[in-house]
Amino acid sequence: MYLLFIQFNNYSHIIFTWALQILLLFIAYAIFNPLGKKLITSALKKSTKRQNISEARVLTLEKLLLNIYSYLLIFIFIVMLFGVFNLPLGPLLASAGVLGLAVGFGAQGLVSDIVTGFFLLLEKQIEVGEYVSTAGYEGIIEEVGLRTTKLRSFDGTLNFIPNRQLEGVSNHSRGTMRALVDIGISYDENIDHAMEVLQTVCTQFQTDERFVDGPSVLGVQSFGSSDIVLRIIGQTQNMEQWSAERSIRKAIKEAFDQANIEIPFPHQVNIMKEN
Amino acid sequence: MYLLFIQFNNYSHIIFTWALQILLLFIAYAIFNPLGKKLITSALKKSTKRQNISEARVLTLEKLLLNIYSYLLIFIFIVMLFGVFNLPLGPLLASAGVLGLAVGFGAQGLVSDIVTGFFLLLEKQIEVGEYVSTAGYEGIIEEVGLRTTKLRSFDGTLNFIPNRQLEGVSNHSRGTMRALVDIGISYDENIDHAMEVLQTVCTQFQTDERFVDGPSVLGVQSFGSSDIVLRIIGQTQNMEQWSAERSIRKAIKEAFDQANIEIPFPHQVNIMKEN
């Protein structure tokens, strides 16, 4: 009797622990299942509001995340249940671990995209409508997403760029831009005279409202093989640099024509030799 | 007697636990085997429907996945059985882990392909029939698969590209495209006159239905070594940019011929020198 009691007692002890642990597991599951889902939903809602991301896309992401969360929770629940019955967990965990690692490596790019995207928005590196060149692409930002950024090239192409590739962003829409024109004059020309003519052209443009800091002549930039290169530099309103440069080029050509200053063609000295 | 009883009791206790655990294992196996297979089959069916993937390919993939799942489950079952009998699991798990890692590294590309492919479809970056350039390939999308995307180059080549290489997609089939023509005129030419002639040509094309935003003359783009380069830009219907550019080029040449404006050849100034 005594021994049987001990034995029963022993079993009862085990069963008591089991029951308690299973109960705790169910309670934990009942708490964490709705809690986690709520957290995911609200976190996504927040980021949607703040960052102007289209709702349709977020809904898909939400559904995906909820699915993953559910499966993960069920998996943990089942494995812990196994553990409660003292079934060896090693094989299960090892198998899940290898699978998880493989998937994790695959999803690593995804995480990297989201982290970079987060900082892109946090540090306001790019905003919709800005002219940006990054990762070998150049154009106007159309959308900054959680995972991908859309950039419209000037030839009309729409580029989808994973955010993790946006390392080092050159934003051309932040402040005044430089207008730079290099112009070659003949080696026979008087440099001072040419620079005076150019300065006259520059003076005309200083009242042009496209210019923030009126263009001016810098001097002799280099000796070319057939010409002396003079440089003009000015600061323009953002996105006005190209039109400003075009106007300066036209004005220079016309001023040079009037002043009889030649923009030289390539030169070559030919030495004739009898065969 | 008493001691024998304890001993037996001891063994009975062990055997009781063993029996229970083995029973639980069999039950778990009986549950998870059909369940997992069903999940795989239904998950694949769903994705087949939604994403227009050919059935034959999915069948092969399904067979492959079911095989892997069966082998994995049997492996876990056997190792856990070993664990129940207190056989040391370390060596088994270590060996399986190293093997698994090696295979996992090999399969990592596969996972990466599927994850990227999933987002390609989710974010609608590319669709069948679109003209796309990505990963050094350029052409028309023929099929977006789970693992590979087929792209037909313009020279007729069919390219099979693993999805993980499709990072950064330039889609040329989303919106109006730019038609751009650069045309060089002689340094002797009057720029204003040439731009008037070009503008006349542009005006003709503004009624052309290929153009969304009629072409217009931008101005002096650059000083070439032998010519002054003028630029014309317009917005065309998608895929009409090349034909539009060709038409503009022909029209410009004809207008220039009529207006006696020369498109200059390369120039060189020759200075003769006696030897």
Place this chain on the structure above:
Amino acid sequence: MYLLFIQFNNYSHIIFTWALQILLLFIAYAIFNPLGKKLITSALKKSTKRQNISEARVLTLEKLLLNIYSYLLIFIFIVMLFGVFNLPLGPLLASAGVLGLAVGFGAQGLVSDIVTGFFLLLEKQIEVGEYVSTAGYEGIIEEVGLRTTKLRSFDGTLNFIPNRQLEGVSNHSRGTMRALVDIGISYDENIDHAMEVLQTVCTQFQTDERFVDGPSVLGVQSFGSSDIVLRIIGQTQNMEQWSAERSIRKAIKEAFDQANIEIPFPHQVNIMKEN
């Protein structure tokens, strides 16, 4: 006596467990040794049949795999035996693990080859006899192996390419190919006239059976420095594109000769200047 009995009892208990575990180990070994070998042999036989791989190579691979399997099983068996006697397994497993990892990293390329090779065959990306360019190689596929693909370059070289390098395959043997001829005419030429002559040539080739979609003139492709470039495009039978292009080129030259249209040499304007 009593205590001795306990002691003996204690030992007997240990010995009982040991005996049982060793027995189980031997049984497991006796089961898994032939089973695994059978699985390897049959798996290889299957893949040999389906994928036309030469038998000699498979035999070598089979022998290799059987050897590895035997050594692995013996290793696991011995380490588990150690574990049964409660000898500390840590050092053994750690040493084996580091060795295994080193070998595993080395063999990782092998696994990657086989996985890629598997999908090459499954997705029918390449087949023997097709003209393919991939991984910087270009030529005719001679054999698709488990680990390596053989590709014969047009200059006769036989290239052995590990399958893992075959990412992104350009298959030139799937469908009609494009024949493209660019031809330059003088700036003095009448474009309409030249295009008529070219169109006449194209019309002749529309009955040529090499062409699937008869060649036609596209228009002014670009302004060269000395010529206006016109483009002709057509669709040909696979592998007939080069011969078709050669024929068109010859025909154009003859038609231009007859129509007195010149294919211009590079032009240069020379301005003479006294030194």
Place this chain on the structure above:
Amino acid sequence: MYLLFIQFNNYSHIIFTWALQILLLFIAYAIFNPLGKKLITSALKKSTKRQNISEARVLTLEKLLLNIYSYLLIFIFIVMLFGVFNLPLGPLLASAGVLGLAVGFGAQGLVSDIVTGFFLLLEKQIEVGEYVSTAGYEGIIEEVGLRTTKLRSFDGTLNFIPNRQLEGVSNHSRGTMRALVDIGISYDENIDHAMEVLQTVCTQFQTDERFVDGPSVLGVQSFGSSDIVLRIIGQTQNMEQWSAERSIRKAIKEAFDQANIEIPFPHQVNIMKEN
């Protein structure tokens, strides 16, 4: 009674341990929660003061770090609670570990940014306002942040560069800069004479306050295809090198004009041959 007591005793023992451990956990939580938050806040405040980082950005970072810290602490607290009740922790930890690794890989770039940024500031490699070229960018430093450095290119573009890309910084604002002018003279010219003329020009500039170490003529740098290249080198005030070079170039041209020394065009010997 006795046995019940033992049993109760047993349970009471377990419960005693549990109670104690839970108590300790709560105490630890109550200590570490405010402590950690204080540490984070003060650490950030310090770095803000010392390194002139804008406050707004630090506030966002602080909020982010506090959030992460809270979630982490709660997670640890819950898992330890599970552990107290002897629930198997393996599955939880494994799942969290894989997730953590995936996030960790994604955040690795972030850590790398901060470490590199720390050393950039510690070693005073760059300071706001300096002219620097690094990671393919060139321009003036606008801000050195915790994660990103802002660099303003000379064309007005604002570049956001993750600090981890700033490996190898070329700082052009530390000390005198070199002014270097190469000038070609004809093969017919007397080298000594040309070098005298150049030296005269250099002497004029030695009183120029832009020069720290007056320019001087080095000698025959190379034989060009049409000219003999002479080199002039001097040391200038920082950022004055370009203006100094421009002035020297202008002065040389004028001195050569006076001394009748020609800067030669490309030469070619023409041998006439009858066809």
Place this chain on the structure above:
Amino acid sequence: MYLLFIQFNNYSHIIFTWALQILLLFIAYAIFNPLGKKLITSALKKSTKRQNISEARVLTLEKLLLNIYSYLLIFIFIVMLFGVFNLPLGPLLASAGVLGLAVGFGAQGLVSDIVTGFFLLLEKQIEVGEYVSTAGYEGIIEEVGLRTTKLRSFDGTLNFIPNRQLEGVSNHSRGTMRALVDIGISYDENIDHAMEVLQTVCTQFQTDERFVDGPSVLGVQSFGSSDIVLRIIGQTQNMEQWSAERSIRKAIKEAFDQANIEIPFPHQVNIMKEN
């Protein structure tokens, strides 16, 4: 007495287990030490015979492997001994593990070399005396070793290439090679006439025993800037392609001289213009 006995008993029990385990360890050591050495020696002998590797090198490798094996076994033996006395093994194993990993990473290249070398030999990708280009090297194979392959370049250089770099081998010694000659004729020339002359030359070579598939004229390969390019292709004996091409070139030149067909120099149209 009784308690002392228990105590002694207890110790005796421990000592009994210890003695047994130490005994087992010594036995295992006595078995595995000579066994492993034998295995290494015989494995190396086998591979030496089959793959013609010089004996001297194998002897060095054997000595190295035996040394490593001895040290490893002694290390395992000592650590297990520690384990038997219940000394904590963690620190030892962790230290050894980190060291092992560091060495393992270093030796990883070695393993990769041997695996690749194994497949090079197994798949007969290269054999001594073959003309091969791989990994940026080109020349004749002199030796295929366990770790390194020796390749003699045509300029006499002996290249030592680690086998793991031999990914993608282009073997030029497997089958007939292509002889290809491109020849330019003047735009004034009659294409048909030139092709007839070339075909005559080709016919002469069809009896040349260097050719497997006699050379023939393909047609107009391209329009050059100054010439029309015709192409001749043939199949030659291996390694005879260069000498065959040289002979064809010489014959073409002579045939063209006889037929008065000119191989044109670069052409340029010069337009003279007054300054």
Place this chain on the structure above:
Amino acid sequence: MYLLFIQFNNYSHIIFTWALQILLLFIAYAIFNPLGKKLITSALKKSTKRQNISEARVLTLEKLLLNIYSYLLIFIFIVMLFGVFNLPLGPLLASAGVLGLAVGFGAQGLVSDIVTGFFLLLEKQIEVGEYVSTAGYEGIIEEVGLRTTKLRSFDGTLNFIPNRQLEGVSNHSRGTMRALVDIGISYDENIDHAMEVLQTVCTQFQTDERFVDGPSVLGVQSFGSSDIVLRIIGQTQNMEQWSAERSIRKAIKEAFDQANIEIPFPHQVNIMKEN
């Protein structure tokens, strides 16, 4: 009573162990805290003396290391305390491990810098004041630090290079340098005559103290398209190679002028053809 005693005894036993372990922990902390700090301080002092590193920088590093050491020690102390109370350590360690790994990956570059820097100094690869080219930089070493090396380019730029990038250092300040001058003569020139003239020039320089091994004429280096290239080579004092080359060039030009040997311009044969 008896049972209570046992119970108390039991607890007293636990408490005894706890007390002892906590005591030991405090002792260990009291020992290792000052010890470690002393080690760090003295190790840094040593390296400062031997390697001439500025003190200010070492002080900052010392402060940093002491901070890290303190935090680490406190962390270990706390976690061990948790362990003494049998609180589950897994979650804590796992969290710390993932954090540590993330930080470790970030700090890995730092370790790599220090290891490489250590060997740079140990092997005396570079010393302050030497002219070195490495990692794409070229200039004079200004400082070799623990983490970064400062290199002053010839244009005055100060480059900060992380030591780990200094793999493969080309040190131009170790021994005599080569002076090499290539000079082209006309195809019409007598080679022997030109080499005699050059040799005369070389003889003059053999007494020049800049030369260690007097310059001499090597012979015909190559056939250029318009000239025959002769080569002169000599060994000079370190850093005198450029000035020596300049002097030789000037001397050659003057000797050739005297000997009427022409340094030819590019040649071209012109064949006139009627249009």
Place this chain on the structure above:
Amino acid sequence: MYLLFIQFNNYSHIIFTWALQILLLFIAYAIFNPLGKKLITSALKKSTKRQNISEARVLTLEKLLLNIYSYLLIFIFIVMLFGVFNLPLGPLLASAGVLGLAVGFGAQGLVSDIVTGFFLLLEKQIEVGEYVSTAGYEGIIEEVGLRTTKLRSFDGTLNFIPNRQLEGVSNHSRGTMRALVDIGISYDENIDHAMEVLQTVCTQFQTDERFVDGPSVLGVQSFGSSDIVLRIIGQTQNMEQWSAERSIRKAIKEAFDQANIEIPFPHQVNIMKEN
């Protein structure tokens, strides 16, 4: 009494085990400390003798290794001591592990250097004084060290190359070298005649002792744009290839001058056109 005895007994048991284990630890330390140091010293001595490495360097390395070994042993000893007192080792080992890994990654390059260096010496790939090109460097080997190889470029630069970069060594000092001269003749020239002249030159050199396999004319290597290129090839003594090529070039020029064979300049056909 009885219970106290049990308790004491219990403690005495613990203390007995502790004492024994501590004793064993001290014995192990006393054995392994001198043993390891001896092994390190003797291993280094051996390698010094066999491989001619300068002693000074080895002494530094020895000191470094002994230091590391001492610290490691002390660390292991202390941690094991902690383990004996049942203090939780997890935190200590985890911290040490993360540190160790970080250092290990940093030192990984070092290990890789030594492994590669070992095989460089074992396989005799390079020896002091040989002319080698590898890893982008080219020159004479000055020293092959344990970690670094010193290579003297021909311009006098001393290059320090970490051994792990020496993958793929091109050794130019193993056997005869090829002398190769390409020479262009005019299109008007008789090929047979020119080859006869060249063959005469070659015959002269066949008695030259620099040649191992006398030079001979191969034939028409290619059709240049202005010349027909003929090729001469021969085998020379090692390091005599350049001087041999120079002599052949001089001899050819002189032979061509005598035989009135012209080495042609670039040709151009000029077509004059009125503007």
